[in-house]
Amino acid sequence: MKPELTYDRTTNVAYVDVCAKPAPNVRIDVIDVTEGLGFKTQILARMDENGEFLGVIIEDFSAFKREMRRKYLTLAVEKLLELIISKVRELTS
Numbered sequence: 278m279k280p281e282l283t284y285d286r287t288t289n290v291a292y293v294d295v296c297a298k299p300a301p302n303v304r305i306d307v308i309d310v311t312e313g314l315g316f317k318t319q320i321l322a323r324m325d326e327n328g329e330f331l332g333v334i335i336e337d338f339s340a341f342k343r344e345m346r347r348k349y350l351t352l353a354v355e356k357l358l359e360l361i362i363s364k365v366r367e368l369t370s
């Protein structure tokens with residue numbers, strides 16, 4: 278599944294889903310992966326209780342985009358999100 282980005286302008290938080298909806302009544306754990314990715318903006322991985330990677334939550338998304346553009350000289354946020362998703366999968370497996 279291609280990562281699906283949902284941005285909430287009110288809270289400035291982005292949700293990137295890489296898996297279909299989890300099964301009902303499944304506990305979802307949130308793990309901080311900010312340091313493992315080398316970003317200043319907080320990035321949280323969402324995992325279900327079976328260890329399946331569901332997606333990430335990016336706090337302060339506007340600052341995250343600025344950091345990505347400055348750090349990686351890129352305007353294509355979506356392409357870099359795919360790289361981040363693959364790195365988070367490595368960190369959480």
